[in-house]
Amino acid sequence: MHVVHIISGLGHGGAETVLYRLVTAPGQQATHTVISLSTEGVFGARLRAAGIEVHALGMKDSPLAAPQALWRLYRLLRQLAPDVAQTWMYHADLLGGLVARAAGVRALAWGIRNSGADLSHGSRSARAVAWLCARLSHWVPGVIIACADEAARRHRQWGYDADRMLVIPNGYDMAAWHPDAQARVALRQEWGLDAATPLIGSVARWNPLKDHANLLEAFALSLQRQPALRCVLAGQGMEAGNAGLMALLRQYGIESKVVLLGRRDDVPRILAALDIYVLSSRAEGFPNVVVEAMATGLPCVVTDVGDAARIVGDCGWVVPSRNAGALAGAINAAIVLLASSEGSAEYQSRSRQGRQRVEQAFGLEVMRKRYQAVWSRLAADYPARSQRRRGSGLAPGATQTSSAPPVARLLFLVNNPAFFLSHRLPIAQAARDAGYEVHVATMDGPSVPLIQEQGFTHHVVPMSRSGSKPWEELSSLVAFWRLFRRLKPDLIHAVTIKPVLYGGIAARLAGAPAYVAAVSGLGFVFTRREGGFDPLRLAATLLYRLALGHRNSRVVLQNVSDRQELRKAGAVQPGQAVIVRGSG
Template sequence: MKTNKKIRVVHLISGLLQGGAESVLFRLVTWPDPEVEHIVVSFADGGIYGQSLMDAGVEVEMLGMTPGRLSPADFWRLKKCLTRLDPDVIQTWMYHADLIGGLAARVAGFRHVAWGIRNSGASLAKSSRSAYLFARLSGFFSRWVPQRIVCCAEEARHRHVQWGYDPRKMVVIQNGYDLSRWVRNETARRTLRNEWGLGEQIPLMGFVARWNPLKDHATLIKAFAQCLAKQPDLHCVLVGKDMDDGNPVLMGLLTEYGVREKTILLGMRNDVPSIMSALDLHVLSSIAEGFPNVVAEAMACGVPNVVTNVGDAALIVGEDGWVAPASDPERLAEKIIQALDYIEETGKSTLARQVRERVMNAFSLEKMVAGYRQTWMDMLSENGKTK
């Protein structure tokens, strides 16, 4: 291990588009740490986060690979990139980077490799067949390629051990949040509600998630339709990739269940903390998650959650949220109504303080950064910086 110098950590990720893993990576590498130097290598391009990372002073390498079409030349280029960067530790993010990046690192002679599991694995085959195949194949290679396997959630660790991942290498580091960014903004709340034609007394729920089978927007929309029978003024905001009127399946669902006029479609946005502040309730309808960032981010903005019982979602909300079974619109609607009634009885400001305090106490960014740093230090202390 290098002495009197920063630990050089190279992060490998398939791309830098908007997503939970990408946002955690961004928070981790932009945290001011005098002991660690971060370099991010994207297999594809800069995506959403590339320029922001560079603006924050983080070196970003973009290899320009075509997603899903890795060639032998691409693999060789990745290997050469790692050799040139000469990291102390290689931290990979998600299944494709875990396996491909891990193998390239070992071929290049590096042994201090930490994999990053960002998904619970539940229903993964329904979302991405290739990710599922990479995940199961990685279980076999986990005995030899990584030195550590960092899981974002306890459920993720448990399921991947069942899939054959080496349990001796597993470390759970829960996500941490920059509470200086995720904070309630009353001015933004008023501005956005005015823009949407909603008064302060109009109940508003929302879901921040890309269009993906694992997010199960269909169940959310069915539950929303049922809620309108008891809360006819209720509106819903949907934010994320393909959450717009250019998505024919989404539009069909909104029309079929009669909620189109009550739904606000925002697509991709870069002002999510402001949008969160405009909500009264955030609803996670997923059928699978690891450690869902969006739940804690909503809480940091003072917004309580109704979540499905997936990944560590119930752990995040604790006693300050509501939990429903996955794929059950009736129970989800029931919990949404319970939550809205409770918010009205208790007062929005009181509950806003409670949910933010929970995130501050349990999921600080400093705690997450310390967990990663200690993991890397432990890896290096086992055999020095030897390749």
């Protein structure tokens, strides 16, 4: 499989870093080509050194460069004839997506790397492009990959196609991020700090969204209770030449207590020298540095932005954004753990749990496999017009296999997300472990993030709790049909009455290959005594006949009497129904 990545630029940023990790990760099953719409930045040479072909189109070189760059992109895509095009960030999603479709590449995945929480403070261009992308999202990309649950939720609110949206969190190489006792000693000596000095830190560029003012005010407040505390700031703009930063340090009288490092390439060593990592941002998508800090063994204090709270779980402290008092309180609570043997035990426990959490949920191999599964399905759903394959330029460890079978796609259709977790989670986990690409469609609800944490792709579908409004019932059926037509699942498993009835009809209309319905009970319509004409029973019987009439289906029932009723009604055929007691 050949995947072409189109990105706005290859400078020093979160999206660029994740792209580099993804295409250079061990165990590659695809050939990768990277196209930068602007320059090669800092990652171009690194990608080439890893065996990845790189093209830089220089779109920002001059006013006339943009149309020339887009024409070059079109010709490149026609020449490369990739199986899949993966775009990264708004401008590449829009421009790269439209050019890819024009070049005949239908297997297209957009990449959302911004939470959008504070886009109003960003550039006017970014806001306009995001607005356009929302309008085009229903037909340009085959799938939209967001890096964070919060980013996916917010972009759905903006009008992005919810049915095409899925979340793949960033992945991290645990070998690169780990505790480093030697670096801790060496850097503290370099900064003039001893081993016992409590030390917090932050790695972030100078940007209003990172809210360094919040961090420095909180640090000044913490110093009132922890006078030995010190703070390290790394990142672009974290240097004495930054007038705005220096004004804040003077305002709080903390110039001598803050170590300014500027932009550094040895971030793993810097993190290893800290005791506590602090994220003070007022907006984030998926804050990479928090995961990196946890992988290094650092408990984290974070503001409740983007997916930060989801990342730290119960391994750190979460406070509201733009609240220096709350941030200082959490910093104090974290630092206190260093002062006693009991506190030290809790600190070490949080450190171990944080690293384990990262390895299990955000490992590099986890991310690579999820992207590969999405690309495999895209390539199968939207075959390339040309079957030519590149003969060289394989990524390290890649195997050139153009005939690998696509991953089987399983869709659970359940009314309530909490019901899915209580009644179908083990089955979904077993399916995932067996190699299925698992999707879950339910109503929205507070349990949805728990489903997404399992690595399943979640789709919100409309379902009313009652059946009193026929137009709402029809809208549910239409929504199911649209989801099935777009997602093309190999198998649909519907649970509870409405998903079974409307899902079965929609599966037949959409031409789904296989359908399994779990009927927990037939309800009062079938249990009340027969006598004369019963319009409700007639309607229910007709619906069950339509829903369970799929040519390749099985019906899971909990008792023999329900099977007899459905056979009597002509809704199931001999051999179609299976009794599984307690199946829910």
